[in-house]
Amino acid sequence: HNDFVIQQMDEHQNKVQQNQMVKVSFNECINHNEGYYIFFQYLIGEFSVENMDFITDVIYIKQKFGGTIRGHENHDNNDDILKTDDEFAWPLLPSKLYLSDNMREEVVYDAIMSIYEMYIRERGSRQINISYTLRDETKFKVNNIHPNDADRIDINVFDACVEESLLLMKQAYTRFIQSKQYMVFAIAYDKERQKKLNKDKNDSRRNSFRKKADKSQSFGSIHRTESLSLKMTELHTTASTEL
Numbered sequence: 001h002n003d004f005v006i007q008q009m010d011e012h013q014n015k016v017q018q019n020q021m022v023k024v025s026f027n028e029c030i031n032h033n034e035g036y037y038i039f040f041q042y043l044i045g046e047f048s049v050e051n052m053d054f055i056t057d058v059i060y061i062k063q064k065f066g067g068t069i070r071g072h073e074n075h076d077n078n079d080d081i082l083k084t085d086d087e088f089a090w091p092l093l094p095s096k097l098y099l100s101d102n103m104r105e106e107v108v109y110d111a112i113m114s115i116y117e118m119y120i121r122e123r124g125s126r127q128i129n130i131s132y133t134l135r136d137e138t139k140f141k142v143n144n145i146h147p148n149d150a151d152r153i154d155i156n157v158f159d160a161c162v163e164e165s166l167l168l169m170k171q172a173y174t175r176f177i178q179s180k181q182y183m184v185f186a187i188a189y190d191k192e193r194q195k196k197l198n199k200d201k202n203d204s205r206r207n208s209f210r211k212k213a214d215k216s217q218s219f220g221s222i223h224r225t226e227s228l229s230l231k232m233t234e235l236h237t238t239a240s241t242e243l
Helices: 002-021 026-031 033-045 049-064 078-084 108-120 132-143 159-176 180-242
Strands: none
Touching: 026 033, 026 159, 033 049, 033 159, 033 180, 049 108, 049 159, 108 132, 132 159
């Protein structure tokens, strides 16, 4: 019995150490093609996957119709915001993503109404867990949107709902990082990250060597041109003297 307890304690300690050694932020996980779906499967087990579906639909629709994603307004390079791990920044979506019916909407009004009916409206088919006050405020905003006034449609109408849903998802993520699924993913992600870092370093070295070689070649060309010019001057002077 004591041996079993000791074994369990050792396994738990190893698990904690591995999780502490390899860390993948919430935004990094959501932005990763495999990480997104691994966390998605975990949320199914927690019966809270509708939050991820809602956030995914809203972020996709905002990008599709020219909206801005919080925390990414002034970042040309998406890697920059991932590295900062800004707690207020929304996650970016992975490049490989299944498109829901909401994402396929081609008219911004239809997309907003579809998202509202599915996630925000009371007794909606995928109703998310947000406060009554926020649900009521969002209902008021959506009811004041008119399909024939496309230029005045507020694409940010669900932003406050996204903020509340993100809080719930991040709470779930703190539990997710204790799971075996996360451990396997994090180790693979860290290897992928190290491989990219090594590639970037090698590319940087090659570019540095190439610049030095070009500079050296340019200096040699200038030196040869100056030598040739000097020889031509000497020949011209000798010829003039002989004449």
